[in-house]
Amino acid sequence: xxxxxxxxxxxxxxxxxxxGCVTEPGPxxxxxxTKFTLENTERFVLLDKPTQYSVTCxxxxxxxxxxxxxxxxxxxxxxxxxxxQVQVDCVFKDDQGFATGDETPFQTLILGENSTEAVxxxxxxxxxKKYTIRVRQAR
Numbered sequence: 508x509x510x511x512x513x514x515x516x517x518x519x520x521x522x523x524x525x526x527g528c529v530t531e532p533g534p535x536x537x538x539x540x541t542k543f544t545l546e547n548t549e550r551f552v553l554l555d556k557p558t559q560y561s562v563t564c565x566x567x568x569x570x571x572x573x574x575x576x577x578x579x580x581x582x583x584x585x586x587x588x589x590x591x592q593v594q595v596d597c598v599f600k601d602d603q604g605f606a607t608g609d610e611t612p613f614q615t616l617i618l619g620e621n622s623t624e625a626v627x628x629x630x631x632x633x634x635x636k637k638y639t640i641r642v643r644q645a646r
Contacts (some may be wrong), residue, residue: 551639580626597610
């Protein structure tokens with residue numbers, strides 16, 4: 508059996524595959540989606556699917572304390588007919604939306620069925636003007 512035609516065909520097929528992989532060089536525009544920018548644009552963010560189904564925010568209050576620090580209170584509501592456990596934290600940001608390095612540790616919050624709990628966060632310095640409260644499933 509003559510294997511030369513088979514090798515020639517395999518080589519041609521390989522070149523055809525490689526030719527399809529050519530891309531144009533150059534700079535590319537960033538493909539931005541809201542999936543990865545919510546923490547920059549929203550004040551209350553649910554970080555995973557279980558919390559998106561189970562948790563909502565019924566209200567946010569913010570005020571400046573006498574010493575100029577920002578205090579935020581979030582009303583976190585369990586939308587289910589069962590007790591759930593979530594973790595909540597707050598990232599404080601300056602007036603341009605950049606993190607001030609003032610991020611609270613995640614704290615565990617146990618919510619009874621269909622209940623609402625108020626969670627309070629206080630900035631450590633006066634640079635905080637904005638914030639993002641983040642909620643995730645307890646780990």
